[in-house]
Amino acid sequence: xxxxxxxVLMHVDLVPPEDASEQLKVILKExxxxxxxxxxxxxxxxxxxxxxxxxxxxxxSDLIPIRQAVxxxxxxxxFNLLEEFDGEALFDQNVVSYLELLRVAYTGNNxxxxxxxxxxxxxxxxxxxxxxxxxxxxVFPKNKKKKVPKWITYPVIVKCLNEEASLGISQASxxxxxxxxxxxxxxxNKTFNTDAIAEEFIEGREFxxxxxxxxxxxxxxxxxxxxxxxxxxxxxLYSRQAKWxxxxxxxxxxxxxxxxxxxxxxxxxxxxxxxTYKALELNGYARIDLRMNDKNELYVIEANPNPNxxxxxEFALSAQAQNMKYPELIQKIVxxxxxxxxxx
Numbered sequence: 001x002x003x004x005x006x007x008v009l010m011h012v013d014l015v016p017p018e019d020a021s022e023q024l025k026v027i028l029k030e031x032x033x034x035x036x037x038x039x040x041x042x043x044x045x046x047x048x049x050x051x052x053x054x055x056x057x058x059x060x061s062d063l064i065p066i067r068q069a070v071x072x073x074x075x076x077x078x079f080n081l082l083e084e085f086d087g088e089a090l091f092d093q094n095v096v097s098y099l100e101l102l103r104v105a106y107t108g109n110n111x112x113x114x115x116x117x118x119x120x121x122x123x124x125x126x127x128x129x130x131x132x133x134x135x136x137x138x139v140f141p142k143n144k145k146k147k148v149p150k151w152i153t154y155p156v157i158v159k160c161l162n163e164e165a166s167l168g169i170s171q172a173s174x175x176x177x178x179x180x181x182x183x184x185x186x187x188x189n190k191t192f193n194t195d196a197i198a199e200e201f202i203e204g205r206e207f208x209x210x211x212x213x214x215x216x217x218x219x220x221x222x223x224x225x226x227x228x229x230x231x232x233x234x235x236x237l238y239s240r241q242a243k244w245x246x247x248x249x250x251x252x253x254x255x256x257x258x259x260x261x262x263x264x265x266x267x268x269x270x271x272x273x274x275x276t277y278k279a280l281e282l283n284g285y286a287r288i289d290l291r292m293n294d295k296n297e298l299y300v301i302e303a304n305p306n307p308n309x310x311x312x313x314e315f316a317l318s319a320q321a322q323n324m325k326y327p328e329l330i331q332k333i334v335x336x337x338x339x340x341x342x343x344x
Contacts, residue, residue, distance in 0.1 A: 004052045006334065007075035008044055009066070009082050009095075009106075012058030016041040033246060039310035040081055046311075046330045047079065061086035063098055070102050077337050078106040080306070083164065090118060090162050092306075105341030107333050108284040109305035116280045117305040118162050120197050123280060130279040132272065133299045135200035142189040142196070148178050153200065157237065158184040161195040164304070166240045168192055174201050174237065202291040202299050203234045207259055209273035210307075210315045212285040212332065214340050217277060219270035220318040221258055228253030234294070256314050258321050269298055276300050284336050287315055309333070 016037040017023060027035060035041075040056075047054045055073050057065060059082060070078075078099055085091035093114035099106045109117065116122055120137075127134045138149055139161060154176045160168045168188055175181045181198060188196035210220035227233040229252050241248040248254075259266070273288035280303055287307035292298050307315050311326050319329045 004076040004334065005073060006047050006052045006054050006077055006079050007069055007073055008040070008047070008054060008056045008079045010040050010056065010058055011082060011084065012060045014040050014081070015056055015058040016044065021045070039308055039313070042311045042326070043079060043081060043309065043330060046327050047334075050327055050331055052334075059085070059095070063095070066095070066098065067102060070104055075104060077334055077341075078104055079334065079337075080106045080108050083306070089164060093118070105337045107337040109282055109286065110340070113280060113282045113286075114305050117282060117286065117303045118164075120159065120161055120199075120302055123303055124199075126279055127276060127300055130275065132276055132279065133297065135202055135299055135301070137197055137199035140185045140189070140196045140198065142194060146182055146185060148181060152178075152181075152198070154181075155201045155203075156181060156198045157201040158188060158196055158198045160188055160192050161197045163192060163194060166238055166243050169237065169239045170241065171237075171239060173239070174235075201237075202293055202301070204291050204293040205234065205259075206238060206301075207269055207290045207292065207298075208256070208314045208318070209269055209288045209290065210285070210318050211273050211277045211282070211288060212336065214283045214336055217274045219273055220315070221321045222261060222266050222269045223256050223314045223318045224259035226253070226255050226257055228255070256317070258318070265292075265296065265298075272298055272300065276303055280305075283340055285309070285315070285333055 014037045020037065020041050044054055044056060055069065057069050059066060080096065082092050082095055083089065085095050093111045096106060096114060097111045116126065121139045124134045124137055138152065140146055155174050157174050158181065159173065173184060175184055185196045185198065188194065206225040208223040212218055225238055227236045230236060242254050269290060272290065276288050277286055282305055287304040289301040289304065290298050291301055309315050316326055316329055
């Protein structure tokens with residue numbers, strides 16, 4: 001394997017400190033919450049382990065440092081870990097567009113894929129065109145008079161239209177009346193200054209399917225969100241607390257694991273994930289989120305281009321379940337970036 005110059009791009013607040021490895025040992029020993037820069041550290045250390053020459057760059061709202069780093073370091077590839085720019089999640093696609101203008105290879109999805117995947121409503125429109133099951137929905141723009149369509153059936157879940165990481169999602173997001181729907185929409189519009197989307201809430205099990213590739217696609221084992229300490233797990237959702245609050249996770253027995261499904265359902269889920277990936281013209285790697293009702297009908301909830309790839313996150317764990325070790329996964333992502341850039 002040839003040594004590459006890899007520029008790792010990340011939010012300025014997520015650049016691991018110089019003594020990150022030592023800090024992490026203390027954190028693990030004292031059982032404290034994971035540091036916010038853990039994924040970045042995982043990727044950087046693994047790239048070094050593979051044998052690449054690595055340079056890190058923290059970015060917030062200025063593109064000039066990116067251009068300077070590309071001109072001076074001359075990377076073979078940029079490992080893109082940015083999830084926002086200037087505080088806006090939607091602007092990450094503009095950074096990728098800038099990398100294309102600089103004629104440099106980068107990991108993950110292209111700008112058009114990010115646009116299609118980040119917009120939950122646009123995603124659902126495309127999936128509907130391709131006859132892929134997805135919950136019915138309605139968008140409530142932030143500065144427009146609200147009118148609830150008569151066809152809406154409850155319960156529905158209210159989310160930010162473009163935000164990720166379960167921002168704004170809690171148990172209160174699932175509503176059963178028009179009054180509560182409008183109340184939650186107003187909360188999303190005002191609190192996060194963004195449009196809201198309300199969609200059918202599919203009661204049932206929740207799955208994640210990792211897919212990687214450019215034209216030839218590979219799916220990872222189906223991963224499931226599990227609530228072990230609740231009476232009605234089919235009514236639960238991956239809220240902000242369910243993802244990040246350790247006490248909440250412990251109380252409800254929340255974990256993710258290799259899904260216990262029969263072979264036919266596994267094949268259905270993986271086929272559906274690949275079909276979604278193709279429909280949205282994704283490349284590099286992505287995670288497709290599904291829910292399955294009590295009739296074993298699978299619905300695509302959303303697509304996540306460039307999902308979190310920390311060593312303990314769903315994407316990497318499902319790859320490991322397929323006997324793909326973490327260094328292999330990181331190298332595969334780099335190779336896919338170079339192949340996309342070369343048009344192969």
